[in-house]
Amino acid sequence: MANFSDTLGEWLRPQKNRMFILLVLAAIAMLIPLASSNYVLEVMTNVWFYVMLCLGLNIVVGYAGLLDLGYAAFFAVGAYTTGILTSHFGVNFWLTIPVAVCCSACAGLLIGGPTLRLRSDYLAIVTLGFGEIVRIVARNLEITGGASGLIGIERPSIFGFQLNQIVHFYYVFLLLAILACFVSYRLQHSRMGRAWQYVREDEDAAEAMGINRVAVKLYAYVIGAIFGGVAGCFFAVKMTAISPETFMFQQSVLILLGVVLGGMGKIPGVIIGAFALVLFPEVFRGLGSMRMLVFAIVMLIIMLYRPEGIWPAKKS
Amino acid sequence: MSIQDILLQQLANGLILGSFYALVALGYTMVYGIIKLLNFAHGDLYMLGAFVGFIALSFLSDYIGDGWAGIVCSMVLSMIAVGLLGVLIQRIAYVPMLSAPRLSILITALAVSMVLYNGVMAFTDGQYLAFTTDLNYEGVQLGNVFVTNTQMVLVGSSLLLMIVLYLFVHKTLYGKAMRAIAIDQDACRLMGINVNKIIALTFFIGSSLAAAAGVMAGTYYGSIHFFMGFIIGLKAFTAAVIGGIGSIPGAMLGGLLLGLLEAFGTQIPFIGTEWKDVFSFGILILLLVFKPTGILGKTEIERM
Amino acid sequence: MKKTLILSSLGALAGLLMLGNVASSADLKIGIMVPTTGSEATYGKDMENAINLAAGEINKAGGVLGMKIVTMTGDAACDPQQATAAASKLVSANVNGVVGGYCSGATLPTMKIYGDANIPLVIPAANSTKLIGINPGNAFQINSTGFDQVKTAVSLFKAKGINKLAIVHQGDGYSEDLAKLTREKWTAMGKEVVAYEVVNKGEQDQSALVTRIKSKAPDAVFWTAYYADGAMVIKQLRQAGYRNLIAVGDGSNSPKLLKIAGKAAEGVYCFSNPTVEYLPAAKAFHANYKAAYKQDPDAYAALSYDGMKLLADAITRAGSTDKAAIIKALAATKDFTGIAGPISFTDKNTLARSNFVILVAKDGKWILNK
Numbered sequence: 003m004a005n006f007s008d009t010l011g012e013w014l015r016p017q018k019n020r021m022f023i024l025l026v027l028a029a030i031a032m033l034i035p036l037a038s039s040n041y042v043l044e045v046m047t048n049v050w051f052y053v054m055l056c057l058g059l060n061i062v063v064g065y066a067g068l069l070d071l072g073y074a075a076f077f078a079v080g081a082y083t084t085g086i087l088t089s090h091f092g093v094n095f096w097l098t099i100p101v102a103v104c105c106s107a108c109a110g111l112l113i114g115g116p117t118l119r120l121r122s123d124y125l126a127i128v129t130l131g132f133g134e135i136v137r138i139v140a141r142n143l144e145i146t147g148g149a150s151g152l153i154g155i156e157r158p159s160i161f162g163f164q165l166n167q168i169v170h171f172y173y174v175f176l177l178l179a180i181l182a183c184f185v186s187y188r189l190q191h192s193r194m195g196r197a198w199q200y201v202r203e204d205e206d207a208a209e210a211m212g213i214n215r216v217a218v219k220l221y222a223y224v225i226g227a228i229f230g231g232v233a234g235c236f237f238a239v240k241m242t243a244i245s246p247e248t249f250m251f252q253q254s255v256l257i258l259l260g261v262v263l264g265g266m267g268k269i270p271g272v273i274i275g276a277f278a279l280v281l282f283p284e285v286f287r288g289l290g291s292m293r294m295l296v297f298a299i300v301m302l303i304i305m306l307y308r309p310e311g312i313w314p315a316k317k318s
Numbered sequence: 319m320s321i322q323d324i325l326l327q328q329l330a331n332g333l334i335l336g337s338f339y340a341l342v343a344l345g346y347t348m349v350y351g352i353i354k355l356l357n358f359a360h361g362d363l364y365m366l367g368a369f370v371g372f373i374a375l376s377f378l379s380d381y382i383g384d385g386w387a388g389i390v391c392s393m394v395l396s397m398i399a400v401g402l403l404g405v406l407i408q409r410i411a412y413v414p415m416l417s418a419p420r421l422s423i424l425i426t427a428l429a430v431s432m433v434l435y436n437g438v439m440a441f442t443d444g445q446y447l448a449f450t451t452d453l454n455y456e457g458v459q460l461g462n463v464f465v466t467n468t469q470m471v472l473v474g475s476s477l478l479l480m481i482v483l484y485l486f487v488h489k490t491l492y493g494k495a496m497r498a499i500a501i502d503q504d505a506c507r508l509m510g511i512n513v514n515k516i517i518a519l520t521f522f523i524g525s526s527l528a529a530a531a532g533v534m535a536g537t538y539y540g541s542i543h544f545f546m547g548f549i550i551g552l553k554a555f556t557a558a559v560i561g562g563i564g565s566i567p568g569a570m571l572g573g574l575l576l577g578l579l580e581a582f583g584t585q586i587p588f589i590g591t592e593w594k595d596v597f598s599f600g601i602l603i604l605l606l607v608f609k610p611t612g613i614l615g616k617t618e619i620e621r622m
Numbered sequence: 623m624k625k626t627l628i629l630s631s632l633g634a635l636a637g638l639l640m641l642g643n644v645a646s647s648a649d650l651k652i653g654i655m656v657p658t659t660g661s662e663a664t665y666g667k668d669m670e671n672a673i674n675l676a677a678g679e680i681n682k683a684g685g686v687l688g689m690k691i692v693t694m695t696g697d698a699a700c701d702p703q704q705a706t707a708a709a710s711k712l713v714s715a716n717v718n719g720v721v722g723g724y725c726s727g728a729t730l731p732t733m734k735i736y737g738d739a740n741i742p743l744v745i746p747a748a749n750s751t752k753l754i755g756i757n758p759g760n761a762f763q764i765n766s767t768g769f770d771q772v773k774t775a776v777s778l779f780k781a782k783g784i785n786k787l788a789i790v791h792q793g794d795g796y797s798e799d800l801a802k803l804t805r806e807k808w809t810a811m812g813k814e815v816v817a818y819e820v821v822n823k824g825e826q827d828q829s830a831l832v833t834r835i836k837s838k839a840p841d842a843v844f845w846t847a848y849y850a851d852g853a854m855v856i857k858q859l860r861q862a863g864y865r866n867l868i869a870v871g872d873g874s875n876s877p878k879l880l881k882i883a884g885k886a887a888e889g890v891y892c893f894s895n896p897t898v899e900y901l902p903a904a905k906a907f908h909a910n911y912k913a914a915y916k917q918d919p920d921a922y923a924a925l926s927y928d929g930m931k932l933l934a935d936a937i938t939r940a941g942s943t944d945k946a947a948i949i950k951a952l953a954a955t956k957d958f959t960g961i962a963g964p965i966s967f968t969d970k971n972t973l974a975r976s977n978f979v980i981l982v983a984k985d986g987k988w989i990l991n992k
Contacts, residue, residue, distance in 0.1 A: 041714035044706060044707050048703065067419070068421075069424050116607040120610060122424065123420070123424055124559075124606050126356065126424055127356070127555060127559075131552070131556075131599035132599075132603065134599055138592075138593070138595055139596065149794050149798035150750065150752050150799055151795065154756050168710060241702060241731045242734050243730045243731040244702075247701075247727055247795075248701075251548070255428070258425075291440045291443060291444065291659055291663065294432070294436040294439070294440075295436040295437050298432035298433040298436050301425075302426065302430060302432075305415075305422060305425055305426040306410075306411065309418065324833060327833045327836075331830050335830075338827070444662075446878065448878065448884075450881075455860070464862065539854060540854070540883070540884065541826075541853060549822065549825050550826075581829070581830040584830040584833075585830075590819065590834070591820050591830075591834070594822075594830075595822065
């Protein structure tokens with residue numbers, strides 16, 4: 003295994019090879035709809051959707067090193083913003099995206115602002131509580147449709163062309179996932195990305211170097227929230243129906259699982275994690291109720307023996 | 319019912335619920351106090367305690383019946399089994415992680431919780447099991463408030479367990495070692511204390527208290543299921559924080575206080591049962607933001 | 623090493639692409655959409671069994687239009703996301719019709735997928751009234767809807783001289799829908815709903831709720847959700863000394879409720895769609911089911927069995943496997959004799975008659991209320 007991953011890591015390192023691989027992968031992703039059924043498209047759309055969510059959470063967990071157990075809340079904020087604005091107020095879908103970005107960013111500020119000073123385990127619990135609060139609020143309010151949620155959300159159109167088929171959504175989510183990768187990559191290699199790394203590795207040293215650790219963490223939190231919010235917008239129109247059950251604690255854990263499986267903080271690792279998350283239950287349907295148990299055991303083993311995830315570690 | 323009666327009844331309800339919270343919160347607080355680990359799996363140990371008690375009782379009931387004798391025996395068995403499981407979890411999952419970053423150990427704890435939770439779900443097929451016992455609803459009418467014998471025994475035995483624990487921690491040598499480790503592990507090692515053994519003992523006690531609470535809940539409410547530990551784990555953590563995490567009397571106080579808050583909370587107009595959990599999580603968040611040390615906790619200088 | 627990696631990933635991809643293309647074209651493909659994993663798996667598997675039993679019987683009698691029925695199952699897992707994947711799987715496999723839909727919440731987003739493909743869908747269990755509004759015309763509900771249940775409930779409450787009603791639900795789509803409809807109907811009749819409460823799924827201690835309900839002194843408590851938490855609420859209500867009427871909705875029709883609640887459940891009323899033991903016409907079905915699967919059929923087995931038989935009947939009447947023709951034939955169904963009673967549809971594709979019965983718990987068993 004070690005040998006294999008070394009070879010793989012070796013092969014992936016040079017810049018030229020990497021560009022080539024990326025292009026091939028992108029081409030395969032673009033061509034999948036030509037040779038597959040709606041079912042495969044549905045599953046793959048779900049994969050891209052989770053890629054986006056996991057990359058968003060990865061900014062918080064992987065880059066900034068903060069454990070967030072209520073990530074589904076931001077995803078819910080985005081989905082409900084779009085759902086409410088389009089179905090109650092007849093707002094055009096595309097106009098709801100900036101609103102959802104604002105709302106999820108505000109939610110990120112609201113919960114992150116006062117709590118990021120706390121110890122990391124307190125933060126985990128606060129985010130968990132926050133996730134539950136958002137779900138219960140959505141369940142209790144009239145405007146969110148109560149426990150049944152919102153149904154019959156309009157499918158959006160672009161330049162007079164209505165996004166209606168699963169193949170349309172496949173490309174939309176593929177585009178979103180690529181965008182999320184790009185933004186993640188740029189963030190990771192930005193000044194902010196390095197600041198996150200410092201804070202993650204040694205908070206006190208980072209502060210001594212003049213990094214405002216609370217501000218830096220808050221950035222990670224808000225950006226992660228925006229990723230979730232935008233994913234939520236598109237989720238709402240793809241599903242046409244949303245209900246509080248989608249945003250339970252288990253959803254947050256699932257997204258976290260995707261981040262941890264492949265390797266926290268590494269974009270390819272997170273993508274692999276998202277793939278595993280969605281494809282595993284589809285392929286191993288026969289495992290039935292054992293499925294989550296297998297996931298949990300794999301997660302435990304990874305944490306104990308390979309905390310850097312399945313993706314080969316960079317040698318330095 | 320007059321308003322006094324309602325409030326009195328809710329007081330009784332709150333105390334009963336609070337004693338469950340307190341028992342589970344004790345485990346959180348002890349483990350946290352000694353190795354600064356938020357043991358996510360603690361709520362699941364409570365759930366496992368109920369299942370082990372259920373299995374034990376179904377075996378024992380042929381010999382000693384499912385009355386008080388059977389319940390007490392199966393509770394003791396469950397406490398021992400789950401206590402040992404707690405030590406096993408600590409050995410397998412937490413010992414290798416002690417020097418790892420905070421984030422890794424938290425995720426490991428979460429993974430342990432998922433293994434237990436999903437394991438029981440897979441083996442019970444997600445079904446609720448009926449925990450049938452021989453207990454009845456007889457009790458005493460105190461004015462307009464009705465309290466069953468079972469409820470009194472329940473509150474009594476959790477109080478007893480808490481007193482025993484308090485005495486253990488404050489009057490025995492082992493307890494002294496525990497308190498010393500919480501302050502400075504390295505110094506303890508230098509003083510010749512077997513730190514690993516004491517930590518294992520802490521896990522054993524914390525887990526068996528959760529198991530005791532689980533068996534009591536199973537017999538009292540009459541049904542058990544794989545996710546019964548999730549909500550109570552969260553609430554018990556809240557209780558531990560309210561009381562001041564790391565403080566044993568704090569966990570007891572916090573548990574009772576949260577139980578009372580929830581019971582009275584449902585009587586407040588506009589909160590009711592719909593917003594009950596928003597109310598208790600809201601309290602948790604506000605408390606963590608404004609007074610993270612809780613009521614009885616000591617101010618910590620360390621920052622993470 | 624390089625090649626192995628590429629080859630294996632290509633292999634995995636090819637495997638994925640091939641999923642869901644199995645049956646040959648000479649067969650009649652019928653999809654089953656039920657939860658076969660997750661918390662509702664026992665009900666889903668029960669429905670799947672009943673549907674397969676019906677398909678087997680039809681095949682033994684010569685099939686439909688000379689074709690053999692081949693079923694394939696999509697696992698809805700009682701989860702909207704997995705349900706849409708399951709629906710797409712069935713649509714991709716070019717099924718001629720689908721029988722399924724247990725959890726209303728998971729069935730809702732699949733309606734659009736089946737609607738777009740114009741696939742005839744017979745829903746044996748899911749009965750949220752929300753399904754009616756978004757039905758594109760291809761779906762048929764053979765279980766009575768929440769409206770019918772409310773009618774049955776209200777008639778019982780009226781007969782018992784109830785005035786002040788307390789309603790408790792569990793914060794999910796199905797039970798909230800039923801609770802809301804009951805509240806609307808009850809207040810429209812000029813009566814009083816003194817408490818309208820919600821219980822968190824899986825929470826054990828309901829004492830605060832019970833005290834709150836008791837303090838409002840209702841003549842009846844109506845639990846609209848599932849058996850597991852319902853048993854807990856009933857038990858604690860009785861324990862706290864509440865002596866008036868308790869009624870539960872069709873999600874609570876399970877012998878397990880009686881087992882968990884024990885003596886406390888005596889005299890509790892239950893509104894239910896007819897399950898096998900109360901259907902005289904289902905004796906043979908009961909025996910065959912038990913012979914085939916070594917267990918008793920559960921709550922939705924009879925309706926699922928009827929669903930499969932109805933779909934086969936409609937295809938025979940349509941005389942072809944053309945989807946539009948099948949849907950037309952389904953809509954024209956007139957008094958189809960199912961084991962759960964005759965089936966005809968309203969103009970909204972819901973069951974024309976109410977099939978709700980009232981049960982009462984006696985000596986640890988549900989019996990028909992006379």
